[in-house]
Amino acid sequence: MKASGHSEVENHLTERLGTGGFRFTPQRQQVYDVLLQKRDHPTAEEVFIRAKQAMPDISMATVYNCLDALVQCDLVRQVQLERGATRFCPNMEEHCHYYCDECGTVFDVALTGNSAVVPRPKGFKIDHYEIAVHGLCADCAKKKK
Amino acid sequence: MKASGHSEVENHLTERLGTGGFRFTPQRQQVYDVLLQKRDHPTAEEVFIRAKQAMPDISMATVYNCLDALVQCDLVRQVQLERGATRFCPNMEEHCHYYCDECGTVFDVALTGNSAVVPRPKGFKIDHYEIAVHGLCADCAKKKK
DNA sequence: TCAAGATTTAGAATAATTCTAAATTTTAGG
DNA sequence: CCTAAAATTTAGAATTATTCTAAATCTTGA
Numbered sequence: 001m002k003a004s005g006h007s008e009v010e011n012h013l014t015e016r017l018g019t020g021g022f023r024f025t026p027q028r029q030q031v032y033d034v035l036l037q038k039r040d041h042p043t044a045e046e047v048f049i050r051a052k053q054a055m056p057d058i059s060m061a062t063v064y065n066c067l068d069a070l071v072q073c074d075l076v077r078q079v080q081l082e083r084g085a086t087r088f089c090p091n092m093e094e095h096c097h098y099y100c101d102e103c104g105t106v107f108d109v110a111l112t113g114n115s116a117v118v119p120r121p122k123g124f125k126i127d128h129y130e131i132a133v134h135g136l137c138a139d140c141a142k143k144k145k
Numbered sequence: 146m147k148a149s150g151h152s153e154v155e156n157h158l159t160e161r162l163g164t165g166g167f168r169f170t171p172q173r174q175q176v177y178d179v180l181l182q183k184r185d186h187p188t189a190e191e192v193f194i195r196a197k198q199a200m201p202d203i204s205m206a207t208v209y210n211c212l213d214a215l216v217q218c219d220l221v222r223q224v225q226l227e228r229g230a231t232r233f234c235p236n237m238e239e240h241c242h243y244y245c246d247e248c249g250t251v252f253d254v255a256l257t258g259n260s261a262v263v264p265r266p267k268g269f270k271i272d273h274y275e276i277a278v279h280g281l282c283a284d285c286a287k288k289k290k
Numbered sequence: 291t292c293a294a295g296a297t298t299t300a301g302a303a304t305a306a307t308t309c310t311a312a313a314t315t316t317t318a319g320g
Numbered sequence: 321c322c323t324a325a326a327a328t329t330t331a332g333a334a335t336t337a338t339t340c341t342a343a344a345t346c347t348t349g350a
Contacts (some may be wrong), residue, residue: 022327022328023315023316023317023327023328025315025316025327025328025329027328027329028328043306044306044307045305045306057329057330058329058330059329059330059331059332060307060330060331061307061308061309061329061330061331061332062328062329062330064307064308065328065329078228080225080226080227080228080277081225082225083223083225083231083337083338083339084305084306084337084338085305085306085307086228086306086307096263096264096274098266098269100269101272107266109263109264109266111264112264118241118254118276118278119241119254119256119257121243121252121254122283123282123283123286123287124243124245124278124280124281124282124283124286125280125281125286126278126279126280127246127279127280127281128278128279128280129241129276129277129278129279130276130277130279131263131274131275131276131277132225132274132275132276132277133263133269133271133273133274134271134272134273134274134275135269135270135271135272135273136269136270136272137268137269138267138268138269139268141268141269141270142268167296167297168296168297168346168347168348170296170297170298170346170347172297172298173297188337189337189338190336190337202298202299203298203299204298204299204300204301205299205300205338206298206299206300206301206338206339206340207297207298207299209338209339210297210298228306228307228308229306229307229336229337230336230337230338231337231338
C-alpha cells in the first residue's frame, strides 16, 4: 500500500514547513515523498535520482535545500553512518540505526521504554540523539561463518 | 601532565598494530600521540596540522592511512557528527558524544551500567555502536537564554 | 644480502557539499 | 487584479573531504 492519497501527509508537511518559517513548494513535497516511499536511508544523490523521475527538472541544489528544510522542520533526520555521504530518514520515532559494515544496509529498530537512556550532563540542552549500531546484518553474518 | 613516557602506550600501540596485521611506524605513533594529547575530536585535517609540528614531512595520505590503521586496530574510533569531516577519538571506553550544534564543541560522557542499552535484533552481529547527542552546550545554552 | 611486501609521499582524481547569481515563483498589500 | 519584496529554484562554479596512483623508501624474513 502506497502512502499516496493527499490530505494527511501533505497537510502535515505544509503545517510543519509553515511553523519552521518555510513555504510549501512542490519540490519539497516531492523530496519528502521520495523519502516516505522508500525508507532505505538514501543519500542526497539517491534522493535526487528518485525525485527526478517524477520531476525531471529538479536540481541537486534544490534537493539539498529541500532536505535541509525538512530537517529543520523535524520531518526528517540526517544520519551519518560512515565517511562519505549523509543519509536521510523520515522516521521521527525514537529509534536506532543498524548498519551492516559489509553490505551497507541500514534498518531502524524502535527504542522501547527501557532501552537507551542517555546521560543528561548538567547544563547541556539536549535537542536529539542518534544511535548508530555497526556490525553485520543477519545475511552477511551467515555468509561469513 | 603529558602522556609522554615511552613504554606503556607505545607497547600497547605496537601490540595492537601487530594483532591487526599492521607494522609499527613512527608516523602511526605520531598520529596516535596527536590524538592522545588533545582529545578534542579533531578531523583528519586537524590531525595533519598537529602531526606536522613534530613531523614536518608527514603527508595527508599518510594521516588517513594511519587513522584507518588505528581504527582497524580498535585504538581509535571514527565519529560522524555532522555533514562534512569525520572526527577521531582515542577513547575506547563506552561513551556518548555530546555535540554543541552552536559552537561545535564535542565532549565524551561515559556510559554507566544502567544507561543506553541498544536492542539486539535477531541475527545482527553487533560490532560497536556510536551515540551522538545533539544540542547546546552549557555555555551556548546560557547565551541563548 | 636480497626479494617481497608494507608504508610513505605528492599530487591527481573523485565525491560530497556549499556557494553564487540570475530567473522564477509566491505572497501580501494596495 | 497588479506590484514589490521575499523566498525558492536552477545550473554551474567553487570548495571541502576523501580516495587513488605510482614511484620512492623502508622493513623483514629467507
